[in-house]
Amino acid sequence: MKKSTSTVKLKEKILPGLFITLLILFTELVIQIADIKAYILPKPSRVIGRLIEDRDVLWGHTVTTIQEALLGFVIAIVLAVIISVIMNRYKLLKLIFYPVLVISQTVPIIALAPLFLVWFGFGILTKVVVVVIVCFFPIVVSLVEGLAVVDQDMINLMKSLKAKPLDVFLKVQVPAVMPAFFSGLKIAVTYSIMGAVIAEWLGAQSGLGIYMTRAMNSFKADALFADIVIVVVVSVSLFRIIDFAGKKLMPWHKGE
Amino acid sequence: MKIEFRNVSKTFYGEDSELETLNNINIQIKEGEFVSIIGPSGCGKSTLLHLMTEIVDSFEGDILIEGISLKQSDKLVSYMHQKDLLMPWRTIKDNVTLPLILSGKKKKDAYKIVEPYYKMFGLDGFEEVYPNELSGGMRQRAALLRTFMVESDIMLFDEPFAAIDAINRHKLQQFLLERCQGFNRTIMFITHDIEEAIYLSDRIIVLSQRPATVIQDVKIELERPREKHMKLSVDFLKIKEMLIEALE
Numbered sequence: 001m002k003k004s005t006s007t008v009k010l011k012e013k014i015l016p017g018l019f020i021t022l023l024i025l026f027t028e029l030v031i032q033i034a035d036i037k038a039y040i041l042p043k044p045s046r047v048i049g050r051l052i053e054d055r056d057v058l059w060g061h062t063v064t065t066i067q068e069a070l071l072g073f074v075i076a077i078v079l080a081v082i083i084s085v086i087m088n089r090y091k092l093l094k095l096i097f098y099p100v101l102v103i104s105q106t107v108p109i110i111a112l113a114p115l116f117l118v119w120f121g122f123g124i125l126t127k128v129v130v131v132v133i134v135c136f137f138p139i140v141v142s143l144v145e146g147l148a149v150v151d152q153d154m155i156n157l158m159k160s161l162k163a164k165p166l167d168v169f170l171k172v173q174v175p176a177v178m179p180a181f182f183s184g185l186k187i188a189v190t191y192s193i194m195g196a197v198i199a200e201w202l203g204a205q206s207g208l209g210i211y212m213t214r215a216m217n218s219f220k221a222d223a224l225f226a227d228i229v230i231v232v233v234v235s236v237s238l239f240r241i242i243d244f245a246g247k248k249l250m251p252w253h254k255g256e
Numbered sequence: 257m258k259i260e261f262r263n264v265s266k267t268f269y270g271e272d273s274e275l276e277t278l279n280n281i282n283i284q285i286k287e288g289e290f291v292s293i294i295g296p297s298g299c300g301k302s303t304l305l306h307l308m309t310e311i312v313d314s315f316e317g318d319i320l321i322e323g324i325s326l327k328q329s330d331k332l333v334s335y336m337h338q339k340d341l342l343m344p345w346r347t348i349k350d351n352v353t354l355p356l357i358l359s360g361k362k363k364k365d366a367y368k369i370v371e372p373y374y375k376m377f378g379l380d381g382f383e384e385v386y387p388n389e390l391s392g393g394m395r396q397r398a399a400l401l402r403t404f405m406v407e408s409d410i411m412l413f414d415e416p417f418a419a420i421d422a423i424n425r426h427k428l429q430q431f432l433l434e435r436c437q438g439f440n441r442t443i444m445f446i447t448h449d450i451e452e453a454i455y456l457s458d459r460i461i462v463l464s465q466r467p468a469t470v471i472q473d474v475k476i477e478l479e480r481p482r483e484k485h486m487k488l489s490v491d492f493l494k495i496k497e498m499l500i501e502a503l504e
């Protein structure tokens with residue numbers, strides 16, 4: 001029994017990695033054979049070369065982007081928690097504002113972004129605002145929906161035990177909403193880097209977005225891909241960290 | 257009287273609807289009595305207990321506990337739902353001590369108080385386990401233990417064994433009877449299982465279709481302790497027949 005589950009785990013870990021490696025090798029081969037120009041599609045080996053060559057510069061840009069993303073992510077969490085608790089407490093507010101929230105999500109943020117630049121300038125503020133906007137929605141939705149399905153009978157049980165409202169909140173509502181909350185966080189944290197990158201496209205001193213723009217403007221496809229690789233790796237790492245934190249905080253929540 | 261319902265009526269008001277649920281209920285329960293309440297589903301049985309636990313807090317008439325009106329009384333009553341309502345995020349130990357914690361006990365003291373009961377409730381060795389790792393029967397026993405940890409001599413049960421299969425249900429009934437003996441608890445027990453009601457109770461109150469009124473109040477004269485074979489005795493079956501008729 002034990003052995004078979006551990007081999008399944010091993011398979012889960014190894015197979016995707018193996019697949020990606022093969023894919024990279026295959027791409028390398030195809031580009032080599034078809035003799036595709038580097039400015040159209042660079043070989044993976046060139047991209048790796050660029051990553052190594054530009055590592056100091058890229059590191060600086062990466063740090064900037066992570067800072068913006070995390071700052072925005074944390075602010076989005078705080079806002080989402082406050083707003084969802086209020087909407088859960090006052091159903092009328094939820095009735096009015098929840099649909100508005102959903103509608104607001106259909107506005108293409110990329111179209112509004114230049115305006116943000118006018119409002120908030122070329123500094124970090126614009127980037128953080130964009131990140132907050134993209135992260136806020138998945139978190140607030142997970143919280144609002146999660147709070148709405150907390151078992152009323154469990155709350156009634158607490159009432160029958162003459163529990164104070166604060167106890168009901170801390171001992172039932174908060175833990176009950178945790179799994180949904182973490183699902184929202186995982187989505188949001190992967191958006192956060194994207195949000196920061198998009199905001200940087202508009203103009204910035206430093207960041208993976210501005211590096212990307214420069215790479216595109218000078219037709220350095222290898223630099224562009226190097227940048228993309230970093231965006232992916234950072235996003236996945238952040239996702240993993242949140243996932244890990246969730247498992248540590250919710251030892252009862254197994255599966256999925 | 258330990259518990260007294262005096263002319264209790266309850267109507268739920270919706271946005272443009274009224275649901276008359278309880279209609280002039282009068283019930284008296286003596287200290288130490290085990291009273292079952294049966295009635296068609298949706299007639300208002302659960303509502304009766306919701307009034308007592310103040311989960312629902314507006315109604316007509318009065319409910320007295322030990323002679324004191326519910327509104328003035330700060331008496332705790334212990335309440336168990338059909339669902340075990342164990343909190344998935346608390347271990348069994350933390351679930352069963354919840355009533356003690358809420359009444360202001362320190363964690364350490366609460367753990368100490370509950371310690372001797374794990375064995376009695378067939379839960380020893382499972383203290384640190386999360387509820388989703390337990391079988392339905394064990395979860396229900398844990399819920400029962402939590403119900404016993406409420407510092408109150410009045411216990412309300414709302415179809416506590418309805419979701420349990422027949423074999424385990426009988427075990428739990430037996431278990432409840434044993435646990436109640438010598439504890440001098442006053443019990444209101446809702447069930448839709450007539451046999452269960454007869455087997456456990458000193459008295460059975462039959463409610464009508466909604467809006468519920470009391471249509472029968474039957475004293476069960478079977479001797480105690482109750483034993484399995486009594487379910488097949490003539491007296492038992494006579495009561496059963498009468499109750500089935502009353503419900504029709």
Ligand SMILES: Nc1ncnc2c1ncn2[C@@H]1O[C@H](COP(=O)(O)OP(=O)(O)O)[C@@H](O)[C@H]1O
Binds near residue numbers: 268
């Ligand atoms: N909080 C409530 N608000 C509105 N209607 C309710 C509420 N609680 C119960 N009811 C209604 O009252 C009736 C009796 O419910 P209940 O007491 O749960 O019945 P029973 O437990 O006998 O099956 C049902 O029609 C139910 O829909």
Ligand SMILES: [Mg+2]
Binds near residue numbers: 301302303414
């Ligand atoms: Mg009911």
